[in-house]
Amino acid sequence: MTSLSRKDTLFVGLMLFALFFGAGNLIFPPFLGQEAGGNFWPAILGFIITGVGLPVLTVIAIALAKDGVQTLGNRVHPLFSVIFATAVYLSIGPFMGIPRGANVAFEMGVKPFLSTPDSKMALFIFTVVFFFLVYWLSLNPSKLVDRIGNLLTPVLLIGIALLGAGGLMKFDGNLGKTSAKYAESPVFSGVMEGYLTMDTIAALAFGIVVVTSIQAKGVTDRKSIVKVTLKAGVIAGIGLAAVYLVVGLLGAKMAGTYENGGQLLTVAAKQVYGQAGLMLLGLIVMLACFTTCVGLVVATSQFFVKLLPKVSYKMFVSMITLVSFLVANLGLNQIISLSVPVLIIIYPITIVLVALSFCHQAFQGSRLVYAGALLGTGIMSLYDGMKMFGFETDVLTSLFELIPLYTVGLGWVIPAVAGGLIGYTVHFIAKQTVGKTIVH
Known part of the structure; x- marks a missing residue:
């Protein structure tokens, strides 16, 4: 078999969309919209450049490279390849990316419905269940397309569509005031905000997941793999851009001031659909975080299996899931405070490495x-x-x-x-x- 059917290509694209689309992708655009106000359109353009364009290009670069990020790193030096790739996978994996996803799922999907302010025990119980399911789904990466692309992604997209459409119909006023941050250089500010999605770095890992999924469907020719990856990247990119535009515009039209995008969406969901809106938002966030965490566990495990082939894939899935569970219970604020400086360091290096590969x-x-x-x-x-x-x-x-x-x-x-x-x-x-x- 040298190519995939349109249906299979669509599902690979939907899987890639779901892998990329974590809670950060849902939270940052509406907050950008609130702060950008009248400068929303140039700001969201900048956001899409780093939040959509760069991740898609990175996935394609990984498909072109034989061994993914390691091949790119080897073009600098073998030692750089090992250090850089390890830093990338640990940061988007068990030390930051995965625990952050689990925490955001808890903060927006569970915590609003708790009657007690003490949520440490609730977080512990939630993460036990959450990471057990992540572990189970990560054990067989060849079935990711069927389980995520066919099943979870359509539910996620329907939920986002309901929230976005309802919000835009209710909040149909003019764009809000522009903050100082977006008054002078809205495009550059949007570009910097797009960093926080972590998608360009995550694409270094998800590129291999996509290639593996395509190969599992019987496509082994390198040119055909790259062609399918390009199509899947376009599908995922269109989906991401559409969601960013909808929820970003929602934030720009909503009255009031909010501390973050999560709070803004929570208020919007409740005003549009009442208590059912909170449940809808919780479902969206839970699915978004869950699919991303599964993808990150799979990608990180596959990388370390190649690096240390004497250790089994199942063992790496177990270790990464366990470490992610432990870090997740430190709390969201601690994870975010450490993640931003690390992203500032790794992101530009990733962008330059991918640009040079082309x-x-x-x-x-x-x-x-x-x-x-x-x-x-x-x-x-x-x-x-x-x-x-x-x-x-x-x-x-x-x-x-x-x-x-x-x-x-x-x-x-x-x-x-x-x-x-x-x-x-x-x-x-x-x-x-x-x-x-x-x-x-």
Whole structure:
């Protein structure tokens, strides 16, 4: 078999949508809408660039690479490949991504219905059930398309459609006031907000899940796999963009001020559908978080099986699920406080690595180009992350502020381009003098 039917391709796309669509994807757009107000459209455009475009491109890049993120990393150096890939999978897996998903599912799907303010025991009981189901569904990744793409995703989409349509019909006023954050540079602010979805980093993992699912359907030719992945990425991207537009516009039209997107959606759901609305929102969030957590457990387990083949896949699923369960019980605030600085560090490196993979042939795959671009990116992103942890010096901050785009959170762009150009110059000179190309 060299290709998938349209039906199977559709279900792979729906599976990818569900894997991407966690609670953050539901919470951040309406809060963006509230803050952007009259500048909603340029702001949501920026959000879609990093929240849809980059993840889809990353999935395609992984499909093009033989061993996924490890192949991309090897183009820099084998040691970098192991360190970077491990950091990515641990951050989106048991240390941050999975526990955050479980916590958000509890906060929005269960906690509103509790009669007691002490929710620690309730969180413990909830996570026991939640992670047992995640563990069970993760044991057989070949059935993910059938279980998620065919069953859970349609229910998730119907729930989002009901909430979005009802909200837009009820809140049909003008767009709200624009906050200072979105007054000067709404597109760049939207781009930075799109970081928080973690989808570009998650795509490094989900790309392998998609490829494995396609192969399980009998497609083994690399070109056919990439073709199906591209189609599935487009389907998932259209779904994500549509949801972001609907819930973002809902946030822009709602009156009042809210602390976060979760609170905004909770109020909207209750005003539109009453208590049933809260139950509907809870179902949406629970499904969104659950499908994403399953995908992350599967992807992380598959990565570590390749890294440490003597340990079984089932053992890794067990360990990752257990660690995720333990971290989840630390609480949502602690997880978020640690995740943002780490994302600030990893995200730019991921973006540059994926961008270079699409230009690989243009510079003959030179390691020097990869090393130069990623060194420039890494210096900037590492300092930005350290600032979030409280490590900052006035001298370095003043120096970096001279770099274009630094004040809008994209200070790594110019150093990445400069580093890549320097690397290519050295590569070109070496090729002319020695007659060799330094490539992977």
